[in-house]
Amino acid sequence: EDQVTQSPEALRLQEGESSSLNCSYTVSGLRGLFWYRQDPGKGPEFLFTLYSAGEEKEKERLKATLTKKESFLHITAPKPEDSATYLCAGGGLTGGGNKLTFGTGTQLKVEL
């Protein structure tokens, strides 16, 4: 069975204090590793897709990296507006559709 595990469950940072979120996965036939940001009461907002080990993608203060077993979301000099829950998902392939297996997320709080 496909599994995605995220750590830590919650993270509190001071503004400007860089850190990393971890996503470990076991997904058969992995076709992509996805990162989303979710604000309270809203749908997940797409951030990155990573397809192969060694790949990196960046967007503003965020950088996502991928190895054969895990992915990291690095947050450099975070600001309070980066506070959100960050979700990781592994994409497999089933019956013609694309199945995402989600982790339970890391709740990030950035304080002044």
Next chain:
Amino acid sequence: SQTIHQWPATLVQPVGSPLSLECTVEGTSNPNLYWYRQAAGRGLQLLFYSVGIGQISSEVPQNLSASRPQDRQFILSSKKLLLSDSGFYLCAWSPASGRASETQYFGPGTRLLVL
């Protein structure tokens, strides 16, 4: 650009009542469509997905059903709601083919509370 709509945004229903949640996508043709449920403290759980009109695949046995009457319309239904159906329901779409089809884009969600 593509947009995805869900309604209603929130819904409070008594146990045993029927349910109909609607999702529509604009700005694309023949998308793959998905229904997820997000329970507090748990990851998103895929309920149904569809690769075309009238084509529905169910991921977990449950009290819910899905239909796709039009290319860009996806409906989640129940004949009799249970307390355990409470949660945050999310619709998502992805392009029909190619590597881009692996990335899913989510709607704003419907918060359902069954009392």
